[in-house]
Amino acid sequence: MAPTLPTSLSPHICILSSPDVEELFEASSLPALSQTLQSFVPLPQVTTRTTSLASIPHSSFALRFSDLHEIESATHEDEEQRAGRMMDWIGSRLSMRAPAWVQMLDAQAAANQEANVKESIWNDKTPWWEEVKRCVEGDHVPSTDEGWNHPVAVIMAVTTRAANPLQALQDLNSLPVDFPPWVDRTYLRYYLIIHPAKSPLADPIAEALFNAVKKQYGLHSYLLPLALPTDPFPTPVPVPSLPPRLPPPPSVTYETPPLAPAPTPAALSVPSTPRLLMSPAPRSPGPSMLMGRQPSASSPAPTGGHTLRLSEGDIQQTGKFVREFVVMSLVPWMEKCVIDWNENVRHLGFSKKLGLNMKQFSSSRRLPSRLFSSTRRLFGSSNVASSSSIPATPVHGSNPSISSISSKVSSHAPSNSVSSVASVSSIGTIGGGIVTQQRRLAEFATVLGDYKLATTVWENLRKEGRGGSDILPLLLSPSPALALHVAHAITLLHSLSPHAYGSPAHAQLRALSFAVRWAIGIDKRDFLSAVLEGERWLVQAAAGVRRPFLSEISLLCWPMRLDFGSKLIRSIKAEEPPATALLAHAAFLSEKKGVRRRSALWYLSAGDKFEKSGHKPLAMYFFRKAHELYKTPHTKQISPSFWESEGVDHRRWKGFESVLPGIEHELGRLLYTTGDTEGAVRYFTGLLRKAPLAGSITSLDLMNGSGSTEGQISADKVYLEDFRVALKHFRTTEQHKWEASSLQLPVMFCQARQTRVRLPNDITDGDPSRWAKLEDDWSNFWASRGKEKLERNCRAAVDEHFWVDIAMQNPLDVEVSLSELSVIVKEAVADETKDVKDIVDVEIVDEILLGAREMRTIPIAIKCRRPASLLITHVTYSFLSLLPAKESLAVRGRRLHDTPQQRQNKAYAPDVVIKVNVEEAGQRLFANFVDDRHLVLAHGEHKRLKLWLSNSGSKKISELWLVTGTEDGIWVNDDSSKQDSLFQLPQSEVLHSHNSLAPGEPIRLPLTDLHGSSELAPGENLQFSVTFHASQMAEQDLCFLFIFRESESMSFRYARAVRHYEVRPILKVVAHGRPSEALDQLFALSMEVENVTGFTGIQLSQLTTVSPMWLCNFPAQLHLGKVLPHQITRLTLGIRPWQKEVESIKPISQFVAQKLQAVVQGNQPDSTNPPSVDLLCSHITATNAITSVSAPPTCHFMHSGKRAFAFRATTSSHPHIPANSLKSIFPLYNPYTIDIMLFWEIPSENRHGHILVPGLILGASHAPLKEILEDAESAKVKRSMYAETQRERVEILKAIRGSEWNLELDPVVVTTESNDIVNHDFSIGPCSVPVAFTLRNYSPTNPCRVVMKFDSKVEQHNGHPLRPRFAGRLTHRATLEALESVIFKVKVWVDRPGNFVLDGWTVETEVGEQVDSRSLASANVWRSRHLHYLQGPYPGSLPCVTVVGMGHSL
């Protein structure tokens, strides 16, 4: 199918009319002749011929008429300047009409939405594009780059009203044509005589005149008789509108080009906006329509649209003229030119032997004679036949050579057209431009529809780099190659510019006109198809010409090319809007094509450019389009179950996080600058969104170590600042709108889930977990005693402050201020809420500043004046002190799972609102420490602390408990315990201990003793003291939980008291035991007491050892006294077994063995308590006064200290045994332990205390759990499927094996006894020295067998001490009962004097089973426990014998 060419590619015909023609038309209220004639095109049904004489029917043949003088003057304007003006002009037209267009489109869109109508005239086109298209298409001024606008014919018109029409025609003909040299002068001359009805010449005379003209000027002449309208004018007839044309340049200066279009004649009314009625590129109607239509007088004149007031006869006449002109003269002439030039080029090609085969331009067949005859008929016989290059003799006027050379002014004299063709062709180029004859050939062929020829010529031109790429896409069928042509055309524009910034406006204009031609000339379906992707061409054209940066321009301007630079800046500004319209159109086409995301990008880009060039309505429209397109979710070709499996709602798609804010910010700014503050504020409000989480994409990007991100501020900051400014302006200037707008803040500051009510009783100091543990302790304690619950303090009291701790988090990445922060309180009365301003006082916080993403808790105090149930529903504040905001404090209820319906769909319980019950204060207790200063204690100090309790409620308190931490040593003093110290007591005493690890229980405060009454009445106070033992070095809180109630069987309430304290070390005590060398005692216990402070006054007042088995002997010389600063006092104590209690070991060991057996077998041990034990306490004091450990406070502290230590040690060594079952597995005292209590005092400061050194184990035991563990290991194990269980089991076994209850030691200790120095006279022979070895069984329970062997061989080593030889019996055997000892006496032979080391012996030990002393039968039965040991001399402490030689040495 033949393409429909754009109008701008149609023949351009200039009209040179005599003054009388203009007068005539003016008198008849008609537009100028050219405009009148323009109304009659395009012509329907025109047939042209190709070079091969094939007919080509044109359903519509376009022509362009214009005034020659206009063209002449326009061609003399600088091309670049004109292009700049053109761009400015188009831009100004756009900007003038844009507001109306946008309004119209918006209204239409709204109407369509309401009526749900899809059809609209603007569905397929956009007004700005139509406008740009018309403006570009209307350009009719010849250009140096292409020949489309070069005139094809000049019609010289006179009327018969002229004084001498013939002379007038002659004048016109001889008038010089003022074209620049580059304008092609190959055009047809045509002569028109208009014969109006009121002409002075009669019709026959006019006829005669016409004949004369025909004779003189040839067949290209016409007599046009017209009636011409007179008053009353005939009914206006609608005609196609004229394309808008660039107004001529103002003569004075080009700096301010006129923006208004040229004034239009009276009969040609120009509508303000283009409508559908006047198709901008008319193709169908034309004169035929005009002729065929008879508008009735009654019908109203067509509204909008161009009209022509011509009578029917005149219309017919003029139409006939135009048709004859085209069919009889113009087309044959053009065909002739094409044939001639084609031949010519062929010959030229042959003669020049060009590499290219020019033959292709010509039809290989000979021209048929029919053509010759017809052309001869038309062009006269003189030189038609000559198709050669011989110049013919001109009949009239100037020498053809003149017209062919570059003379600026040439005559209108009728050089024969064909001869001028010949002369031009001989030169080959027409002028200074690039419009060559070859190009004209291509253009003519294109106009005539000979696309085959045209394509080949254009192709050739393209190969030579002289254009053609822009036209080829119009002529060729769609293929991917077209995109290359397009790219080439645009690249060429760029490269053709002589220098980088040579002709931006001109190149831009050309790119624009290319794009317009492509958009018009290519079928829309092809244009948008995937093959061509024409919308991309438009974008390429829009971006095709590089614009210089302003900085580069300033470089250019400096120092001398100022004028050039400023011109350039102007042209840059001018080039924007039309190119942007291309982008917008590309976006529009993409949208229609369904490529919405790309369309959004181009709309955004177009909007941005329009904004910069100041076209705000259009910019806003495009931004809105981009916004809308981006937001509309794209239908994805993914499985619907994708969304389901991801648990995401596909409607809540979130794309790139910066896109929407970016567009909305632009929109907001535009709205603000155009005065729509409310709209701007609304957009800015939308921008305040929750910033993405820290560590996410944005911040990662910003972290990237490149310098370019420095100095950037967060987008939030910009948005917030804009929001603040706009909001402030809105609020101050448009008060009534502000009130009606009811703006909502889109972000939430309040974290409702973290908001809490805090009542005055809830002391929040101290570790919350400790408080929780104290409450748990109480619950556990009370669970076995009663069912009364501990009530939470969830009620506030009348006339007492309570607080709502509001958690406020700033979601934005910028600091914000909130003022007037408060909460809304309502009273819940029978399912409804009511305002309670009269009874509730709510605090208002003036202002808080929240940093970026900062979270803070703000307490708001509330006081209620009567009992009520209060709902705290909302938090209110003023954002930036401007925008009042309200956020709900209700949190979503729990997820419901009760019914299948609820389980399958998400269902939640009703929202939970913070509720506070305010009641008359009934049961209330305030507890405080009397002294609230920071407490610094010495390690082990006994500190009296005073507490003050006050019943602030309205009811009495009759039961009061104190719960303290299990590790805190607290003793409640009463009057009886005041004399707890300084008894005169024996040096040892026996304490009975229940031996349980169970923690201490809450203490019931004896109100009668403390207060003197059994109850604490309302308003009464109570003061009492406790003694606190600072047993652990730490800095922590002392937490007291007071549990109280009114009377039996009522529920409990609580009060808290907390005090911070710090414990510092004063004494460092290290103790260790070793086997004693003295036979009367078993062990020697060494203690080192170091004063680690600078105090001089620390005095050791008493030393007490506590043990179930060991008795301590204090040496007589032991003296306790002062420990000087940083000095160490060493004490040595002797330990021997407390014979009475050795037997008591057994039940304890059996208890542990039995419980642990259950543990290793994986059973739950029963909850029996360990057997009680008697503890022997031995004292030594500095004075005679002894602090009795049986005194309750001391006993309590001793027990609690020991318990804390034992519990810690056990939990850490048996992590897999639950802590609450430890008390039924392990006893408190290991029978082998000995604990030391060291009492100290600082008399000058009246301080005293004690330090407990627990956990010293003495004596040998023999793996009492060996059998149990072996059984457990060898038992057939049920393997658990869980590796963790198996691993845990192994760890439990390992822990038990290594525990203090399974110790294993060689029970035998060897001590050597001999005379240290022996004098001997070696002259009488060797010396025999007796040595006694004492072997003692340190096992308090088991017997053992020993074998001691002495080595008789002596190996002497040089440099080592001498060794003696043992003599006599070398092997000794014995059986030792528990704690028994034996002495082996041996002799050593010494044959010379010296110092001899007594090594060379070994002791083998075998431990026997414990013997039950009660069964005599088994008394002598030896049963081995299968524990064998071998020992030799200790390398560290070898006994020596020194033998001194005497007398006989002389």
Place this chain on the structure above:
Amino acid sequence: MSHHLYLLSPSDTPLYSLTHYSSKPAQATVTSPLASNLPSWSTSAFAGTLTALSGATSATQPHHVQGGTVRVGGGQDRHVIQMIANASLDVIEEVVRKENAMYLKSVDKFNEWTVSAFVTPGNMKFVLLHEARNDDGIKAFFNDVWELYVKTMLNPFHTAHTPIRSPVFDSRVRASAKKYL
């Protein structure tokens, strides 16, 4: 010269993004003569003017100084870059329908930005905006990112919609970008 990488879920939700500034010199000749400079998107003098108008003394906004020479890094220009990545999805989807390859080289072009893409079998899209041509490097880079992504996906708590916030992933992608881009 900068690169912008986006990892998009099958529903085109961005899960990860990276801006990489290459130290390698830009190949000046490669850039198409058609490429106009990216318009300086952020010539907004708005906040500044408004502040001046309202008489507030607080903020001299440095943000409108950017643009021109300072290319995209964040703030105002970010949305345009993201818009380009978003627009390229149209073509990517079309190409994926026709071709089997995972690596779609230079699938689209917007001004000076060339868009390369990589579509995993799980329909994850990796989109890279770059200026110079570097097919081999980009392919290797994409393969690295894919491997890292697969490792991230091994986490049973990671679904196709979970934004990738793993610092390990991030640092490895950066290292790979440094190596290949």
